[in-house]
Amino acid sequence: MARVEVDNLDISLTAPDGRVTHVLGGVSFTAEQNEFVCIVGPSGSGKTTLLNILAGLVTDYSGHANMLGDHKESRPTVGYVFQTPRLLNWRTLLQNVTFGLRATRVGDTELRDLALDQLRVVGLDRAASHYPLSCSEGEKARVGIARALAIDPDILLMDEPYSQLDELSARRLRTDILRIWAERKKLVIFVTHNVAEAVYLADRVYVLSARPAKTSAIVRIELPRPRRPTDPAALLYQDRILGHIGVDQP
Amino acid sequence: MRRRIAINFTAALILVGMWWLLALTSPLDYLPDPARVLWSCVGIIRSGEFFTQLYRTLVRIMAGFALSTVISIVLGLGIGWKRVLDELLQLPIVVGLSIPALAWGMLSIMWFGLRDTAAVFAITVLVTPLVTVNIVQGVRSIDKSLIEMAQAFRAGHWLTMREVVLPQLLPYLLGGARLGLSLAWKTVVIVEMLGLSDGIGYMISFWFSMFSMTNVLAWTLLFTGVMVVIEYGILGPLERRITRWRPRAAF
Numbered sequence: 001m002a003r004v005e006v007d008n009l010d011i012s013l014t015a016p017d018g019r020v021t022h023v024l025g026g027v028s029f030t031a032e033q034n035e036f037v038c039i040v041g042p043s044g045s046g047k048t049t050l051l052n053i054l055a056g057l058v059t060d061y062s063g064h065a066n067m068l069g070d071h072k073e074s075r076p077t078v079g080y081v082f083q084t085p086r087l088l089n090w091r092t093l094l095q096n097v098t099f100g101l102r103a104t105r106v107g108d109t110e111l112r113d114l115a116l117d118q119l120r121v122v123g124l125d126r127a128a129s130h131y132p133l134s135c136s137e138g139e140k141a142r143v144g145i146a147r148a149l150a151i152d153p154d155i156l157l158m159d160e161p162y163s164q165l166d167e168l169s170a171r172r173l174r175t176d177i178l179r180i181w182a183e184r185k186k187l188v189i190f191v192t193h194n195v196a197e198a199v200y201l202a203d204r205v206y207v208l209s210a211r212p213a214k215t216s217a218i219v220r221i222e223l224p225r226p227r228r229p230t231d232p233a234a235l236l237y238q239d240r241i242l243g244h245i246g247v248d249q250p
Numbered sequence: 251m252r253r254r255i256a257i258n259f260t261a262a263l264i265l266v267g268m269w270w271l272l273a274l275t276s277p278l279d280y281l282p283d284p285a286r287v288l289w290s291c292v293g294i295i296r297s298g299e300f301f302t303q304l305y306r307t308l309v310r311i312m313a314g315f316a317l318s319t320v321i322s323i324v325l326g327l328g329i330g331w332k333r334v335l336d337e338l339l340q341l342p343i344v345v346g347l348s349i350p351a352l353a354w355g356m357l358s359i360m361w362f363g364l365r366d367t368a369a370v371f372a373i374t375v376l377v378t379p380l381v382t383v384n385i386v387q388g389v390r391s392i393d394k395s396l397i398e399m400a401q402a403f404r405a406g407h408w409l410t411m412r413e414v415v416l417p418q419l420l421p422y423l424l425g426g427a428r429l430g431l432s433l434a435w436k437t438v439v440i441v442e443m444l445g446l447s448d449g450i451g452y453m454i455s456f457w458f459s460m461f462s463m464t465n466v467l468a469w470t471l472l473f474t475g476v477m478v479v480i481e482y483g484i485l486g487p488l489e490r491r492i493t494r495w496r497p498r499a500a501f
Binding site for chain 1: 396398399400401402405413414492494495496
């Protein structure tokens with residue numbers, strides 16, 4: 001069980017040159033166990049910062065960002081899939097997947113099996129001994145996902161993980177992640193600027209405004225799964241979300 | 251691999267050929283021909299003299315080199331990560347890089363006397379700034395997003411160091427080792443010439459005072475041989491091993 005409660009999150013970031021940017025100006029949202037939540041917003045609206053706060057990489061914010069686990073004390077485990085894969089190029093795909101595991105727990109033999117399982121889930125078990133630099137972008141993205149899944153996280157954070165990919169690979173990976181999510185029942189928080197992607201994936205979509213970002217709308221997507229990206233009802237949802245973001249409709 | 255050996259062999263052959271031609275055309279004893287130098291190399295090796303002197307020199311080089319490597323890693327990490335140290339040490343390093351080996355050699359002999367310590371000290375102070383600069387570059391080029399990744403997965407300091415930081419530093423460490431070794435060799439020869447009574451540098455300087463060009467060349471050649479062995483036998487394979495993950499350009 002896991003639950004995320006974000007309340008009135010506010011943060012300003014200081015660039016190396018000393019410029020201060022007010023990134024989040026009171027973002028609130030909640031996400032429940034088994035829920036697929038997408039966060040959309042214009043570029044530079046602080047979506048990545050939001051995930052970094054949830055992952056514990058950024059701490060000097062005000063407001064609340066609570067991740068609740070089973071018990072009051074236990075902090076749920078968090079898997080993070082970054083915008084770029086962020087793989088260790090000097091380690092094989094298998095070793096990259098074990099990295100997250102080694103940081104958290106388990107002995108060496110179990111490690112290998114768990115990591116191989118995850119590579120199988122993303123269809124890369126045969127490439128386990130390859131090095132990242134000899135892989136395609138799509139393959140690297142899948143390794144990034146396998147690494148996050150390997151630690152069996154309660155909460156999976158995904159930061160535009162498919163934005164660097166061609167549309168065909170992205171489509172495949174979207175169906176993959178939905179399948180994994182359905183099987184493993186994770187809480188997924190998926191950041192994207194692609195409205196169609198959000199409507200295809202999410203139970204609920206939180207719309208952020210431009211900087212300093214606030215939650216400007218919550219849209220519940222009541223479409224049965226499996227969804228079709230070209231479903232007319234999906235297009236209506238997309239229009240609604242775009243309206244909230246403030247993109248002019250023709 | 252085969253092709254590379256063939257090319258290196260050809261290059262060596264051309265060099266020796268040119269040397270021979272030069273020796274043949276030069277008047278009298280300006281340049282002894284390769285056969286004579288080679289013959290005296292054989293003599294030096296067979297008498298056991300070479301290994302005795304090589305041992306003396308290598309001990310000095312390795313001691314100084316190891317010392318400066320350790321200091322450089324500490325300084326390099328400090329400068330790369332802490333801004334204060336960077337600003338504080340910038341001038342000393344520039345100064346350190348520009349002081350000639352000869353000056354340091356003389357100073358260390360005056361300070362430490364005609365002993366191994368003088369050579370080790372001279373090597374350490376000369377090599378350290380050079381290797382440090384290399385390591386600082388390595389530290390600066392470390393991909394911060396990967397450290398963030400490690401943090402997100404709650405990797406400890408040790409795991410992050412071993413899996414994320416060190417692999418990114420290794421090429422720079424190796425580059426530093428190459429530069430460091432060659433400078434250490436040049437330095438030790440100077441110190442041995444100036445004040446010590448054994449080692450390869452001393453032998454070269456001894457034969458210089460006897461005005462025996464053949465022996466000067468033979469000793470130089472022999473030591474160069476050792477450096478080539480270190481490069482192709484140790485550093486090269488090491489580099490190939492640690493960069494295995496990089497796809498090799500086909501050529």
